[in-house]
Amino acid sequence: MDTVNIALIGDGFMGRAHSNAWSQVGKFFDPPVRPVLHTVCAREADKLARFAERWGWQNTSTNWHDVVTSADIDLVDIATPNDTHAEIAIAALKAGKHVACEKPLANTFYAARQMRDAAREASGKTSTWLNYRRCPAVAYAYKLVEDGVLGDITRVDAAYLQDWADKTVPLIWRFDNEVAGSGTLGDLVAHVIDMAQFVTGELITEVAGAYLKTVIDQRELQTGDAGGGIAADTERTAERGKVTVDDTVAFTSLLSGGGVATFQGARQAWGNENRNRLEVSGSKGALRFDFEDMNVLWLYDATRPRGVRGWTRIMCTHAPDHPYVDNWWPDAHLLGYEHTFVNQSYDVLLSLAGQEPTVPLPDFEDAFQTQGVLAAVQQCAESRQVVPLASVE
C-alpha cells in the first residue's frame, strides 16, 4: 500500500481541520503511505464544490453511503455532527474501511457501544480525533509518566473551559440535545477525560458528585443552517428556544491507581477561551498543561535538590526530545492548534502501514471507554449517586 484514498464526510469546522491535516502531513512528514484526498461528502452541493476546490479534494458526493462503500476508498474520515457518527462509521466498517471519527464517538452510550462492537468485528483500523493527545507537550507528558517520572499518581485536576457561549449566542445545533447528544460534557470534557486517562495511563473507575447544569437555558432561535462552526453567525429571530444540553459540568472521580480526580467544564466561563488544562500529581513530581500555552509543559521534579526545585517551564519544541517537532520548525518557533490534527494524521498513516504511532492512538475501544465516563457522569448527575464505571450499561 503506497497510498490511502480518503473520504471525508462533513465540510464544516472539523472538515476543514481534517482537510488541512491530510494536505499538510505529506509536506512536513514522510509518512509510510501517502494520503490521497479522494472524495469529500456533504449535503449542500454548491458549498461542497467550493470546499473541495479550496482543499484539493478530487471528488465530491452528497451521498455518504455510496462513498463509504465505494471500492475506491480506503479510509473514511467522519467529521459530521455527533448524531450521525454511528451510522456512518458502522457502514464504513462493514464495508471493510478504516475509520477515523470525530469525538465524542456518538451521542448515546448505546450508539457508541454499537460502534465499538462493529470495530471489534471489522478488519479496518479505527481512530478517534481526540487530537489534544498530539500536542507535543501532551505526548511528552505521556512519555514522562510512562517513564515513571511522576511516580504513583495521586491526584488529577482537569478542566476544559471556554467562554464563547455567552447569552448572545443563538440556539445553534451545539445546544440541541437531539443533534449533539450533550453540551459541554461531550464537546469539551470528553477531551480532557481522554487526556487525563491518556497521560496518567489510568482509567476512571467511578464518578461522583456530578453536576450538569444549563446556566443559560434560553437562547434566540436562528434561521438557516448554522454549519459546523463553533458559533456561526446566522440570521436570528426574536423568538427564544430552550437549550437542551448542559453548559456547566463538574464531578469528582477515582482513578484505577487510587488517585482522586476532579473535572470541570464550561462554555461561558469568562477568561477561558480554550482552556483545556490538566494537572497531575504523583509521588515523585507533578505535571501541568494548559492548551492556551500549548507548546509548554510544566514539570515539577521532586527528586531534584530542594534548593533548585520548582516548576520547570519546558518549551516542547525541541527535536528529537519532544514528539513530532522534528517535522516542524526550530526551537520555540511555535506550533498551533491545527498541528495537532496533522500530527494525528501522521500517526494514523503510520498505523495503517503497520507501524507504531508516536504515542498511542485512541481507537474505538478507547473512545468507547471515554463514552462510558460521559454516561456515568450523566447517570450520576441524574441519580445523585456515585456511579462505578463497571455499572454503566
Next chain:
Amino acid sequence: MDTVNIALIGDGFMGRAHSNAWSQVGKFFDPPVRPVLHTVCAREADKLARFAERWGWQNTSTNWHDVVTSADIDLVDIATPNDTHAEIAIAALKAGKHVACEKPLANTFYAARQMRDAAREASGKTSTWLNYRRCPAVAYAYKLVEDGVLGDITRVDAAYLQDWADKTVPLIWRFDNEVAGSGTLGDLVAHVIDMAQFVTGELITEVAGAYLKTVIDQRELQTGDAGGGIAADTERTAERGKVTVDDTVAFTSLLSGGGVATFQGARQAWGNENRNRLEVSGSKGALRFDFEDMNVLWLYDATRPRGVRGWTRIMCTHAPDHPYVDNWWPDAHLLGYEHTFVNQSYDVLLSLAGQEPTVPLPDFEDAFQTQGVLAAVQQCAESRQVVPLASVE
C-alpha cells in the same frame, strides 16, 4: 476604652503569628484602641518565658483558665491545637471576654456548635483567624463582587494545596485525628471554603462527591514534643504509626445563588507549596487569586471592548484603592504572609471600638457555618450521598 489587654493562649507557630500581629498593628496602623500584650499562656514555663521576652508579652501563665477569667484581660486570643479551642473559648466567653480564635473553630461539629451557642449568649465579640480574607487582593475581590463587577456567580474553582507532608514527615500532631479533628480538610480546605463564601457573598448549600483520602497512611513515630510548627523537626523512632486524618480532599457543591463549586485540598501535592487559590466566574467577568502570588488579583472584565479584553493582573498594593495597603508601603513594595494577621488584628480592634472592619470579620457564626461545610464533607465522604447543608447536625 483606650487599650485592650490581650491574653494569648498558645506559643507555637500561630502564637508567633498572632504576637507579631498585635505587636505590629500599632506601628503601621492607627487603631482606635491600643492593644496591650498583657499575658501569654502555654504549658512549658521555660519555653514560654523565652517566648514572652522575645515578643514583648508582659506576663506569662501556664494556667489558661486563670488567664481567661482574669479581670485584667479584655480579649482572649486562642492559638492552641484544635481540640482545645472549644473549652477555652467557651470559658472566655462566659467570663465576658472578647475572643479571637484560630481556625477551624473546633475539631467536631458538636463542639463548634457549642462555641457558636456560647457566642450568641455572650457579651464579648468573637472572630476567627481566617486570615486569608485580609490579603488586600482577597479583600478587594470581595469588594469587586459586592459592587457587581462579576454579575451573577456561576462557578467557583477553589483549592488549597501544599506539599510539605511527603512521606519523610513523621507522625506529628497534625496527623492525629484526636488532636487535629481533621487533616487537609480542617487545616487547609477550611480556609478556602471561607474564602470562596466570603468573596462570592454566597453560602454552600450542598456537598457532593466528596473524597477524603489518606494517601500516606503510615508515618514514622516521633519522640518529644513537635511544637506547633507545621512540620517541626523532632527525634524519630524507626517505628511507624497510623495517620488518622485525611491528606487529600475533593468535592463538588452548590452555591446559594445556583452556581457550581469545586474544592480540592492536599498536603503532598508537589509543586504547590502554599497554593490557596480561587477562581470565580460570573455572568459579567471572572476573578482569580493564588496565595503564592498573594499581592495580585486577576480580573477578567467581560464588559470591556472585545479587542482589549483579557485577564488583568492587578497588583493590589495601591492606596487607597486596595484595602489595608495605605498603612504599609508604596506600590509593589510587596506584602507577605504575616501582614494578613496584622490586617486582621486591626479589624478586630476596629470592631472592639464599635467601628466597621475594613471587610467583614468572620465571627463564630460564620466559622460555625464553615464548620458545617466541613461536617457535610465528612458525611458525604462516608455516606457517598449528596449532603444538603440544612441536614447537617
Next chain:
Amino acid sequence: MDTVNIALIGDGFMGRAHSNAWSQVGKFFDPPVRPVLHTVCAREADKLARFAERWGWQNTSTNWHDVVTSADIDLVDIATPNDTHAEIAIAALKAGKHVACEKPLANTFYAARQMRDAAREASGKTSTWLNYRRCPAVAYAYKLVEDGVLGDITRVDAAYLQDWADKTVPLIWRFDNEVAGSGTLGDLVAHVIDMAQFVTGELITEVAGAYLKTVIDQRELQTGDAGGGIAADTERTAERGKVTVDDTVAFTSLLSGGGVATFQGARQAWGNENRNRLEVSGSKGALRFDFEDMNVLWLYDATRPRGVRGWTRIMCTHAPDHPYVDNWWPDAHLLGYEHTFVNQSYDVLLSLAGQEPTVPLPDFEDAFQTQGVLAAVQQCAESRQVVPLASVE
C-alpha cells in the same frame, strides 16, 4: 490579473516556510489573486526535485537568472543566503518582476542601497519577509499605537535572543561573515528593530553604546553542505575555525519622537529559545510582546480606574478585533510560527491586486532604513561614537 506566478529562489529553511505560505494562503484566505507555485530554483538538482514534489512547485531550475527574467514569472521570492539577495533582487526588478525578499535586505549597506535604488526605478512591488509584523498580536499592537492608546512613546525595550548556538554547534554559514554579512545583528536584531519601528510608528535617529561581541569565537569545522537550516547537523572535523560574525549585541538609541530605546540580541542566551520581545512605554499606557507566547499581547492602559488597572493579557485570536485570525480558527485555538508567513503572503497578494494590506508591508525602502540601523550599529561598535542615522553612508 487573476493569478500570480511565483518563482521561489532557495530551498532551505526559508524556502520551506515560504512554500508553505504560498500553499496555505488560498486555503485559509480568499486572496484577490491566486498564487501559483510556478518554479522553484536552487543549486542541487536532486534535492530540488524532491523539494518541488513535496511542496507542489510545478517547475524547477538551477539557473536563477533564467528564472527571474522568464516571461512566465510575476513575483520572485528570494530565500537564499544574505550575500545573494542583491544580485537576484536587482535582476528581478530590472526584469519588471515583483520581489519578495528575505531579511536582512543584504549583507552590506552598500548592497542594500543598490536594492533600494533599483526598487525606486522599477515597476514591480517590493516586500521583505519581516514576518513578525504579521503575528496578530504585533499587528494589533501597531493598530493600538496608531489609535493613540499609548499616547506619546517614551521608551522601548527590545530584544531578540536565542540559545541554539552554544559551543557545540559547528561553523555553519551563519557564522561566516562573507555569506551572512553579520550574525545576531542581521539575523535576529534586524527583526526586532523593524518590529520596534513598526509598532511605534517611529524611526531610530541615532545609535549609541553599541557592543558587537563574539563570545564563542572558535567552532568546529564541518564538511559537506549545512543547508539552510538554523543549525543543520552535518559531519564535522576536529579542526576549528574562526567565527567572523557577532553573536551578542547591545545598544541604546533615540527614537524620532524623543523616546529612548534599548536593543539586545544573542544566539547563546540560555533559556531564550526564540525570544523576540518588545516593551513599549507611552504617556498613556504600555505594551509587551514576546514571541514565545506569540498569540498574546499585554496591554497596560493607564486611563483605566486605578483600582482595576494592570497588565491585561489579551489573547489575540478573536475575530474580527484581531488582525488575520478571522481566516484561521476560533478563539484561543492558537496560531504558530508559520502563520506569520501565510499572513504576509496574503498581504503581498492584496498589495499586488492594488489593495491595502492588513497592516503596512515592509518594502525595500523600509528594509533599507532598517539596514541603515544595522550599519549604524556596526559603525558605533567600531568607532565607539554615537552614530546619527543621517550620517550613515
Next chain:
Amino acid sequence: MDTVNIALIGDGFMGRAHSNAWSQVGKFFDPPVRPVLHTVCAREADKLARFAERWGWQNTSTNWHDVVTSADIDLVDIATPNDTHAEIAIAALKAGKHVACEKPLANTFYAARQMRDAAREASGKTSTWLNYRRCPAVAYAYKLVEDGVLGDITRVDAAYLQDWADKTVPLIWRFDNEVAGSGTLGDLVAHVIDMAQFVTGELITEVAGAYLKTVIDQRELQTGDAGGGIAADTERTAERGKVTVDDTVAFTSLLSGGGVATFQGARQAWGNENRNRLEVSGSKGALRFDFEDMNVLWLYDATRPRGVRGWTRIMCTHAPDHPYVDNWWPDAHLLGYEHTFVNQSYDVLLSLAGQEPTVPLPDFEDAFQTQGVLAAVQQCAESRQVVPLASVE
C-alpha cells in the same frame, strides 16, 4: 558587646523601614548582639515625638551632630535625603561610630569619595542599605553564581522601573537635583547596578551609550514639606517648576569578565510599579529575578537533559536551602519588601559581632564603586563618549 545602641537620623519613608528592621530583627532572628533603639533624630520635634513613640525609640533629638558624637551611641543609621549623607556619615565615623547609610552613598562622586576615605581611616564598620541584596531570592542567586552554576557570565539585562511619577505628581524633593543629586539614576538604577555586580561577582568596567532624560520636565510646585515619602500628597500651587533630575535612564556597559550588560531605569514607565529586575546569562545557564515577584528566582540550568530543560520557578522560601527564611515562615508563606531590611539589620549585627554576614554586606568601598558607575553614566550622557570606570574622578 551584648547590645548596640542605635541612633537613627531621619524619620521619613526610610526611617520607618529602618525602625521596623531594628524592631523586628530580635523577634525573628537571634542576633549575637541585641539592637537598642536608643535615639531617633530629625528636624521637626512634634512629628519626631510621635514617630519615636510609635516605633519605640527611647530618645529623640533635633541635633544630629550631638547624637552622632554622643558616647551613648554605637551605630549611626542614616536615612536622610542624599545631600546630607556625607556630612553625617563622616562626623559619625570620626566619632568612632559604626555607620549604616541609605543609598546612594552621596549625591556627588566627590562626596562619596570623601565618605569612602573617611571609612578607610575609621575604626567603625560601614554598610549601605542596598537592601535588595537581601531578598532571599537575590542572595540565593549570588550563591548559585558563586557556586559556578551559571559558568562564565556573558550577558546581563538589568532594569529598575517604576510608574508613580506621572505628570500629576508635584515637584517634590526627589525631582530637585540640589537635594537628590540625581533622579532615577541614583534612586533606582543604583540598586540594580549593585544587584548586578553583587550577583555576578563582577564589576562594571566601562559605560557606553548613556541617556539621561527628563521626559516630564515641568511639575506643579507644592507648598509645605513633602516629607520623605515617595510621592507624599501635599498642597500644591498652580505654578510649575523645572525638574532638575533625570527620570529615564539607559546605558550599555562591559563587565570585568567580558560580558555585556544593559541597564534601564524610569519612574513613569506604566505597568512597572516596582520592577527591579535582572537577567544573567552564563555559559552553563541563566537566572532571572523580578522584585514584583520577589520570593521567586528563575533558574535555567543548561546542564539538565534537554527534554526536561527549561526555566525553573524556584520559590525561595525553603529553609535551610534559601537564605534568611529559616527565621521567618514555612514554605511559600511569602515575605515582603520590609523583610529585606530586617534581613540586612541581622547581617549588620552579625558583622558588628565579628561574624560573617549571610551574604556580603555592601560597605562604603562597595557603595563608592557603585557611585563611580553613577558618575560614569552621567559623564557618558554628557560627553557622548564611552567612559572607562578607571577614568572617573
